[in-house]
Amino acid sequence: MTARIIDGKAIAAALRADIAARVAQLDFRPGLAVILVGENPASMVYVRNKDRAAGAAGLAAATIRLPATIGETELLAEIARLNADPAVDGILVQLPLPRGIDPNRVIATIDPAKDVDGFHPLNVGALASGQPGLVPCTPLGVMRLLAAAGVQPAGARALVLGRSAIVGRPMAALLLAADATVTVAHSHTRNLAAECRRAEILIAAVGRAEMVRGDWIAADATVIDVGINRRPDGRLVGDVAFAEAVEMAAAITPVPGGVGPMTIACLLENTVTAALRRRGRRAGR
Numbered sequence: 001m002t003a004r005i006i007d008g009k010a011i012a013a014a015l016r017a018d019i020a021a022r023v024a025q026l027d028f029r030p031g032l033a034v035i036l037v038g039e040n041p042a043s044m045v046y047v048r049n050k051d052r053a054a055g056a057a058g059l060a061a062a063t064i065r066l067p068a069t070i071g072e073t074e075l076l077a078e079i080a081r082l083n084a085d086p087a088v089d090g091i092l093v094q095l096p097l098p099r100g101i102d103p104n105r106v107i108a109t110i111d112p113a114k115d116v117d118g119f120h121p122l123n124v125g126a127l128a129s130g131q132p133g134l135v136p137c138t139p140l141g142v143m144r145l146l147a148a149a150g151v152q153p154a155g156a157r158a159l160v161l162g163r164s165a166i167v168g169r170p171m172a173a174l175l176l177a178a179d180a181t182v183t184v185a186h187s188h189t190r191n192l193a194a195e196c197r198r199a200e201i202l203i204a205a206v207g208r209a210e211m212v213r214g215d216w217i218a219a220d221a222t223v224i225d226v227g228i229n230r231r232p233d234g235r236l237v238g239d240v241a242f243a244e245a246v247e248m249a250a251a252i253t254p255v256p257g258g259v260g261p262m263t264i265a266c267l268l269e270n271t272v273t274a275a276l277r278r279r280g281r282r283a284g285r
């Protein structure tokens, strides 16, 4: 049987509309500051999309463009200025940063209460120990997709393929917090195909084009493909061989149009969450 397609574009649009409605009810405008250092073409596209989505949801969005030649000290000073600005609720520094700037030092300088990427060590620790904090946008988007698709992580065998700081590790922590039985697989995992076949929820986040084949997937599985890879012919593909997998899985996300749109929607959600918590109000979810 052919898998049900989980339409991330539609689910993200609904989430964005919900956030815009919540923002319209507030007596202030949550502020998001995005810092872009240099002119990495992919980063320029991402940052423009984030800025537009934030504006459309009614947030006060500002993009701060800094030259690639900026020194680390000046960048840290810019972050300190945003930390001190009461109108700024969320700060995001687009990665990667130019060589010579230490991303860990940059991330650690952001006020954890404004860290809408959820990358600050305090937020990483909060997630790992099951305490409230700000959670990275892409894995949060995956949790929202599962919920919208009616897939229950509680009690399910979940496999996270990939252990990056941005996706794999926080993804595993979120699934664990939602009571899934979680396995994290990576490049050293023996018999990867057999591990994948045991999963009821399979999250692929390795960044290798079409690595997960159809016969790695159980018949009842929900497959969430976080990968975005460009083939030599220019085609965008995920980490999962979609044409094969769609014939095997129960439900699957496409690439593009699956996880991608959820990441930006969850950045907006995190900004509203940060804005409410900073004012001592409940974020409501």
Ligand code: GUN
Residues within 6 Å of the ligand: 092, 093, 094, 095, 096, 117, 137, 138, 166
């Ligand atoms: N570059 C690629 N993904 C991300 C992300 O989620 N956040 C930031 N800040 N930069 C990125």
